[in-house]
Amino acid sequence: MTRRVRMAVLGPALLGLGALFAWAIAGLPAFGDYRGPYGYVLNRIVVPLRHTTNVVMATTFDVRGVDTMGEEFILYAAVIGVTLLLRDESGARRVERKTRRLRSDAVRLVGVGMVGGGLLVGLWLVAFGYITPGGGFPGGVVLAGAILVLYLVGSHRDYRPFRNEHALDPFEGIGAGGYVVTGLAALASGLPFLANLFGKGTTGTLLSGGSIGILNAAAGLAVAFAMLLLFAEFLETYVIPLEPEDAAS
Amino acid sequence: MSYLPYAVAAWLCLVGLAGVATSRNLIHLAVCLTVTQSSSYVLLLTVGYVKHGRAPIFKGIKLGTPAVDPVVQALTLTDIVVSVVVVALILALALDAHRLSGTVDPDGLADVKG
């Protein structure tokens, strides 16, 4: 199809879809009029059952924990996929990797501050995720971002410390695999897969929630390393095009 | 008036679709795809909203206080991860396409057809 024909076909189709959406919306309950039961039941029973205060995280890691297991593996598969797609098989493009060194101390200082802050925020998000808002995913992303800044402000000539994904893969594997293994542990003790194994602890503390904490940590680990690999993979492609003379100038 | 929030979600879906179908740049296309997907989480959070409800986090709040649906929020979290992943994969493919053909225009990629 030429672009004009495509537009001519697309327009009516989108109009049709819009009409369908409008029809569906007419059948929805008014905004703010959620009727349940699913959410209401969980809001009532999760805190007494699990002693975690953040019902969203309890839903993510316990009640609907399998969804999150799938989600960890979506991330895992994507990182593997991006690694496969951006790898350089021919070897022809293996120009010597040189990046411009960062020389300004002020920028470096700000960077170090950002790293420290980022690491703290990330760890805090992961750690307290099942009590207050946060959790493995945002915490993991912030951690990855912070470590990345560490690279950017450090005078690393190369990505060696973590461009070498052989060193990172095990961690990511432990994160994603650990999630499944926690589920299998429950199965091995005669309980359903991903059943909550440990005591539920005191409401509102880090020790509440039993397996939720472990799964949350596993997710945080998996996300942090997955994101780090992902960022590194993309940034390397940014670094490579700098030809030696480019970098020298 | 009470249906407008849903209409916003439908609007996002259509706008994103139009963007994806007419995009001339795979990087642009990937971002349009996230707009389409944002429709699904806006819709999810909208349908789970309870008027005057608190967030479903019962720290310092008595149990039984009206709170919004936690389930849609859990689903949204998964949805957001999916969207990041899809963007990353499509961008990686876009880079490969650019390396091999010198273009990121999806219309210019049609190596195989018929």
Next chain:
Amino acid sequence: MSWIPPLLVAIPLVAAAVTAGLDHITPRPVQDAIVIASSAATAALSFVLLWEVYSHEAVHWFGGWQPRHGVALGIDFAVGPLAAGMCAVIGLVVTLALLYSLTFLPEAARLYDALMLVALGAMCGFAMSGDLFNLFVWLELMGVAAYALTGFQVERLGPVQGAVNFAITNSLGGYLFAVGIALLYARTGALNLAQIGTTLSHGPAGGLVIVAMTLLLCGFLVKGAVVPFHLWAADAYAVAPAPVCAVLGGVMTDIGLIGVARLYWTIFAVPFGHGHAVGDVLLWLGIVTAVLAGTMAFLQRHLKRMLAYSVVCHIGIMLAGIGLLGSSGLAGAELMFLAHALLTAGLFFVGGILHSDHGLIDELHLRGRARGCWVPALAWFAGTIGLVGTPYVGIYLGHGLIDESATELGRPWVPALLWLGSALAGAALFRAGARIFLGWGDEEDELLGKAIEEDPLERHVLRPLLVAVAVAAVVLGIAMSVVPGLGQRAEYAAERFRDTSGYAARVLHAKAMSPPTSLPVTIRHTSLESILYGVSATILALGLGVVGLYRRRLPRIVAVAAERTIAPPIRVLHALHSGVVGDYVTWVAVGTAVTGGVWALLLHG
């Protein structure tokens, strides 16, 4: 509580984490052993599960979150014989593909293996899941693994284009699905399929449910490569490595159909089951898919692209079987899936052997080059016959059951059209086989378009292993129609799959099932019409194949007449399959809008 269902997902996923995580740490043979063993274990456990679920439904509530008063709290896997059978075949095909890739794809192997295992776990999870959003998660997971598997031969533009088209259209399908989930959730406040179905059985359905159904089913039809959502399939399968094609074409496409059937019979059969509107739309989509894709297969010269259209053609026949909404139709689709998965995988494997032998996979370029390769040749022709459905070979039994279902409904024209589709696809495969293995036919044929460039495989493959895997797949697929008792058990499985209220009672209220009556262990007989259809389809396939081979020697009058009548629509067909993702997205929007519009007209009021 059965402990097997979660294992079918957990084993491959843990193995995937281990293989990729221990990349470069453990030696290659250990890695290979882990990969193959975990995949084989998944397949074996699926067979155990199949045995177990024959007399009762295996329902596993994750985390022990049992439903309370009919309200599902957690996520469940609810496995009947149909889902268990799917898992068994999925496990089998993936195991064969992994064995095949031991020497076929040595580079980047660990990452590749990990993605295959992730796809395996996701497909099993999808087949068993009883939760709407959980289905979405597995759909996305298998998608993400598949996009990367398609595009990972990064040295050519073709794979990248195929993967781009695949990723974008399928992601969009997933997003439509997600919007559908949100709509149904707003209406019912539930994500469990059984609970949604139960909630919708009270009161009128209305526009919301019709639109939600459109979005959900169209999401799956994109994955299932049904016309007009199929355009990505040929681009993706033509460029992926042969073992990946075997998995994507053999089992992952069909997964979309199990999703359609699952959603229909757990949710939409109650509000819309009194009429035939939903089924008729699916039936017609299936028929159009079968005939159109059969034609497209006939117009290809690239073997994997030809096989891709052949897959789409059979998807159409299976969808038609589901669309008839009867037990024998669904059983037919299930039986066809079993045979089709193995045969398609086998043919892709043979294609891979040709590729490694000659560095080519183009029918015309390969003409006569594989003379004397008797074993692959036999596998190819046997697979072709199995895919056409010669009586009691390959897909025949499934096709026969679909015929029966259509005849019962008083629609005798359905089988005729469906057999035409499989004859067309079969003709293409026969023509290619005759040209390549026997050296028959002309050397050029402008009807088939331009050649697609292909990289030669520069690897030392263990050829006997490749041949053995291909033969195993084909033999298993061929035998599916003559396994004693399989037909009757498929019908029983379909009967149970279609029992909406029974499913809800078993899932939500843990109700026990009445034990099944013992079924005969004989080969299921089919109607005389089906035998006649099977024979004529075979003859038609052979005839068309020969015409395709010697098209230029047709009498001038016939050739001119054919040129005038057939050529213009063929040009249109070629133009529609443009390889441009913007067009594909447009067709997804058109397909969804039209399907929804038709359902709105038929179901409203």
Next chain:
Amino acid sequence: MIVAGTLVPLQVVAFALVALGAPLVVLTRDPLRQALVNGVYGVSLVLLFVVLAAPDPALSMLVVSGIAYPLVILAAVARVRGERRRSKKTSDD
């Protein structure tokens, strides 16, 4: 600390911002500029999530649109531009 979604006017504003932001993202054809607009769109989504009493999704959206998207998109844009520049240079030589 947690914002309860009682402010209806704020919700109207948030929905309006999101509805306006989406076409802007789609219509910004230059990827670099689009990455910027997309960041703003992301912030409007974060605001919307907050006023819908969804702090967890808001936080995730914040890190995604603040860290993940910009990083990968900018890296991709830079790579494409870098290659273009180089190929231009070689053709000039």
